[in-house]
Amino acid sequence: GENVEQHPSTLSVQEGDSAVIKCTYSDSASNYFPWYKQELGKRPQLIIDIRSNVGEKKDQRIAVTLNKTAKHFSLHITETQPEDSAVYFCAASKGGQGFSFIFGKGTRLLVKP
Amino acid sequence: SQTIHQWPATLVQPVGSPLSLECTVEGTSNPNLYWYRQAAGRGLQLLFYSVGIGQISSEVPQNLSASRPQDRQFILSSKKLLLSDSGFYLCAWSLPPTGRYEQYFGPGTRLTVT
Numbered sequence: 001g002e003n004v005e006q007h008p009s010t011l012s013v014q015e016g017d018s019a020v021i022k023c024t025y026s027d028s029a030s031n032y033f034p035w036y037k038q039e040l041g042k043r044p045q046l047i048i049d050i051r052s053n054v055g056e057k058k059d060q061r062i063a064v065t066l067n068k069t070a071k072h073f074s075l076h077i078t079e080t081q082p083e084d085s086a087v088y089f090c091a092a093s094k095g096g097q098g099f100s101f102i103f104g105k106g107t108r109l110l111v112k113p
Numbered sequence: 114s115q116t117i118h119q120w121p122a123t124l125v126q127p128v129g130s131p132l133s134l135e136c137t138v139e140g141t142s143n144p145n146l147y148w149y150r151q152a153a154g155r156g157l158q159l160l161f162y163s164v165g166i167g168q169i170s171s172e173v174p175q176n177l178s179a180s181r182p183q184d185r186q187f188i189l190s191s192k193k194l195l196l197s198d199s200g201f202y203l204c205a206w207s208l209p210p211t212g213r214y215e216q217y218f219g220p221g222t223r224l225t226v227t
Contacts, residue, residue, distance in 0.1 A: 046215055105156040
């Protein structure tokens, strides 16, 4: 069945460094790829997303890249800050309808001051 | 602007007891609605989604059911809870299928089955 692999499962960086989280997906019909940030005990928050007709999208310190041929997409956070510490989830739409997402298992990012 | 509510926020229930979790959305009409479960330290699993009143799609066969009695109300139920039903239950909404796929989550219900 459809699957989304996310790596690494944990990532520790120093404040100010960059962080990169990678995901691969299996459904060639997937056309929407969101990223969520979840702080401890809170709801996931949508931080950035990308559609299959775009290769890269940037919003201040975060960016997402998509390689449709290789079926992988990545989240890039630059100039990390302690408040970036959280669990990050990638997801891929199941098929082309956009109703149903398959989520990765999450990456726990720790930014050390 | 749109707001999503869930209640209760926390719930402790014995095995074999029934369950009813409620989700309501304000500020939009005919939203798509979703129920997710997140086990401790794990990812998000889609349980059900609904594109309209009375229309429920199940993603994973299990002990749970969902209903949508009103346009902006989504209910998750169980007749008899299992220990494995413990987790963080999240409701989410998205705009009707007009090319807007973004899903926004409610605050969640933390369920512990004892």
